Amino acid sequence: xxxxxxxxxxxxxxxxxxxxxxxxxxxxxxxxxxxxxxxxxxxxxxxxxxxxxxxxxxxxxxxxxxxxxxxxxxxxxxxxxxxxxxxxxxxxxxxxxxxxxxxxxxxxxxxxxxxxxxxxxxxxxxxxxxxxxxxxxxxxxxxxxxxxxxxxxxxxxxxxxxxxxxxxxxxxxxxxxxxxxxxxxxxxxxxxxxxxxxxxxxxxxxxxxxxxxxxxxxxxxxxxxxxxxxxxxxxxxxxxxxxxxxxxxxxxxxxxxxxxxxxxxxxxxxxxxxxxxxxxxx
Amino acid sequence: xxxxxxxxxxxxxxxxxxxxxxxxxxxxxxxxxxxxxxxxxxxxxxxxxxxxxxxxxxxxxxxxxxxxxxxxxxxxxxxxxxxxxxxxxxxxxxxxxxxxxxxxxxxxxxxxxxxxxxxxxxxxxxxxxxxxxxxxxxxxxxxxxxxxxxxxxxxxxxxxxxxxxxxxxxxxxxxxxxxxxxxxxxxxxxxxxxxxxxxxxxxxxxxxxxxxxxxxxxxxxxxxxxxxxxxxxxxxxxxxxxxxxxxxxxxxxxxxxxxxxxxxxxxxxxxxxxxxxxxxxx
Numbered sequence: 001x002x003x004x005x006x007x008x009x010x011x012x013x014x015x016x017x018x019x020x021x022x023x024x025x026x027x028x029x030x031x032x033x034x035x036x037x038x039x040x041x042x043x044x045x046x047x048x049x050x051x052x053x054x055x056x057x058x059x060x061x062x063x064x065x066x067x068x069x070x071x072x073x074x075x076x077x078x079x080x081x082x083x084x085x086x087x088x089x090x091x092x093x094x095x096x097x098x099x100x101x102x103x104x105x106x107x108x109x110x111x112x113x114x115x116x117x118x119x120x121x122x123x124x125x126x127x128x129x130x131x132x133x134x135x136x137x138x139x140x141x142x143x144x145x146x147x148x149x150x151x152x153x154x155x156x157x158x159x160x161x162x163x164x165x166x167x168x169x170x171x172x173x174x175x176x177x178x179x180x181x182x183x184x185x186x187x188x189x190x191x192x193x194x195x196x197x198x199x200x201x202x203x204x205x206x207x208x209x210x211x212x213x214x215x216x217x218x219x220x221x222x223x224x225x226x227x228x229x230x231x232x233x234x235x236x237x238x239x240x241x242x243x244x245x246x247x248x249x250x251x252x253x254x255x256x257x258x259x260x261x262x263x264x265x266x267x268x269x270x271x272x273x274x275x276x277x278x279x280x281x282x
Numbered sequence: 283x284x285x286x287x288x289x290x291x292x293x294x295x296x297x298x299x300x301x302x303x304x305x306x307x308x309x310x311x312x313x314x315x316x317x318x319x320x321x322x323x324x325x326x327x328x329x330x331x332x333x334x335x336x337x338x339x340x341x342x343x344x345x346x347x348x349x350x351x352x353x354x355x356x357x358x359x360x361x362x363x364x365x366x367x368x369x370x371x372x373x374x375x376x377x378x379x380x381x382x383x384x385x386x387x388x389x390x391x392x393x394x395x396x397x398x399x400x401x402x403x404x405x406x407x408x409x410x411x412x413x414x415x416x417x418x419x420x421x422x423x424x425x426x427x428x429x430x431x432x433x434x435x436x437x438x439x440x441x442x443x444x445x446x447x448x449x450x451x452x453x454x455x456x457x458x459x460x461x462x463x464x465x466x467x468x469x470x471x472x473x474x475x476x477x478x479x480x481x482x483x484x485x486x487x488x489x490x491x492x493x494x495x496x497x498x499x500x501x502x503x504x505x506x507x508x509x510x511x512x513x514x515x516x517x518x519x520x521x522x523x524x525x526x527x528x529x530x531x532x533x534x535x536x537x538x539x540x541x542x543x544x545x546x547x548x549x550x551x552x553x554x555x556x557x558x559x560x561x562x563x564x
Contacts, residue, residue: 060535122427134502138420138427145404145420145504150536154498157439171533174439216436220416220502222427251453253342254432 004050004096005273006041007103008057008086010078010130015041016270017048021114026270034084042093053090053098054276056106056269059133061086063101063148071100077170099276102149103127104135105142106272107229107262112137113275115263117225124223125262126151128210129230132177136221143221152177156212163188163205180209182232193232207238211245218246219254229262236261286332286378287555288323289385290339290368292360292412297323298552299330303396308552316366324375335372335380336558338388338551341415343368345383345430353382359452381558384431385409386417387424388554389511389544394419395557397545399507406505407544408433410492411512414459418503425503434459438494445470445487462491464514475514489520493527500528501536511544518543 007014011031018024025048029040045053060074071087091098108117108125117123121140127133134151136143143149153175158167165188167174168181178184185193189202196202214226228239239259246256262268289296293313300306307330311322327335342356353369373380390399390407399405403422409415416433418425425431435457440449447470449456450463460466467475471484478484496508510521521541528538544550 138425139423141421143420143503146506146539147504147537149504150501152501153535154501155439155494155531157437171535172531212437216498217502219432219435220499221425222429222431224428249437249454250435253435253453255429257428 001051002048003274003277004045004048004053005270005275005277006045006053006055006090007106007269007273008055009103009269010058013037013041014270015044016274017045017050018274020274021264021267021271024267024270024274033080034089038086038089038093042090045090045094050094050096050277052096052277052280053094054106054273054278054280055086055090055098055100056103056273056276057086057100059102059148060150061100061102061148063144071098097280099280101142101276102133102135103269103272104133105144105148106135106276107268108135108137108227108272109142109275110264110268110272111227111262112140114271115268116227116260120224122222122224124217124221124226126214126217126226126228127230128180128228128232129182132181132213132230134217136223138221151213151217152181154213154216156209156216176209176213180206180213180232182230185232194234198235198237203235203238204241206232207241207245210238211242211249214242214246214259215249218250218256222254223257225257226259227262228259229268233261283333284330285556285559286327286330286335287552287559288327288335288337288372289388289551289555290337291385291551292340295319295323296552297326298556299327299332300556302556303546303549303553306549306552306556315362316371320368320371320375324372327372327376332376332378332559334378334559334562335376336388336555336560336562337368337372337380337382338385338555338558339368339382341384341430342432343382343384343430345426353380379562381562383424383558384415384417385551385554386415387426387430388417388558389550390417390419390509390554391424391557392546392550392554393509393544394422396553397550398509398542402506404504404506406499406503406508408496408499408508408510409512410462410510410514411464414463414495414512416499418505420503433495433499434463436495436498438491438498458491458495462488462495462514464512467514476516480517480519485517485520486523488514489523489527492520493524493531496524496528496541497531500532500538504536505539507539508541509544510541511550515543
């Protein structure tokens, strides 16, 4: 049975059909208008005759099965995508069962099944890029509650003497995302994170903020492993810096788990979407 | 079948035997040395012929069933109680199955079954008293991972100009517990929280810190309801103050759940321990 998975992102929709990492057929579609983007994605899945579809999407999403807006993108600043019925569109167009979750919960599922956290039923997946987002598995299941987590928006100490940058989150100014996302680094230092020299003090500050965020997430969720992906984390030098800061912050009181990059690279999201499709029949 | 539950606290062990809130027989034992306190507790449970025992304990605890120290109190500053084999002591003395969890996870179970969060499978229980501790149910199950959560030790913004108090946590100075526990209020203002007048500015500051903590916990766990207990929360006036601050902090981005006091009052912990005993046979 051929399954479909789509990683719905702000710049591209990655569509894939197959049964797992070995036989995946992919197509990347730029995110333009919903009509164009969803239309191209639907044609991909029609061509490959998928029997079920999983969607791993940027958010915020309405994931309450009792809600009339279940499977919709909720209020988003992304032009044209506000309140788009993502799940309903695919379901009506393809006539197959469709499952949806956040891109980060899906990434956690993929790294748990095939990647850097195999068999660890409690894990945290954090992405640090255009935004900061977190997904988690608790007892093997993606974490939801009243809504889905918004881990990028936690508040951390911000020493304005050492770092006068006010933060760039449009909702909270200096939440973790406002202080430590890719755009925050770019606005603070005037260059994109990829272009910031490896020994620039910006990396020490970035490690400090990410460790402060992780300290809070560790004290709350106690994950067995933390997988950190996203554009900013492509600088692998900061993994040991974050570990060092985190151990200092925990002060021997709570236990720091291993912090590792994703093992599935760019496929993490779309493989997670495929697992969402598989789980429909499970 | 008569079940036993013990709420193991730093100042007293509350022992109870029965089947639920209606027929509970209680005895409160002061926490002195482990030999004396555990001896008296064992005699209580022998007298009442309990078939299974649940322990809801102060921490930190080793809750990894694979660990040689499973059921032990881990490193604690409490004199005499370091590395005490709490679960093993009761199990050997009584010869019955014994289950153990944190006092706050047990409280979450009790408020879910009989109290302020009936039927809500995702909930947060936070106690604010001598320390700050959090327990949670996720999909109806107490939250654990690599260890148990230590939610009181999350970091929150601390404006030292507005509040020069350095914090009183021996591990982290100005973590949430260091800034907002009962002892933090007492050291900052020179009187115990109970004695602080209702219109003292200390309550606004306290509400602010607790709301900062809750904002982080809501963004991470997305609970359907938050139950807040402990000595500091006996001032019910601060519930609306915390709600107001929390809504401001979330900025419309994440959804604030209801925040309510425990419905089971002083019995929350020991009823949670009774549920831990019940769950052994389930």
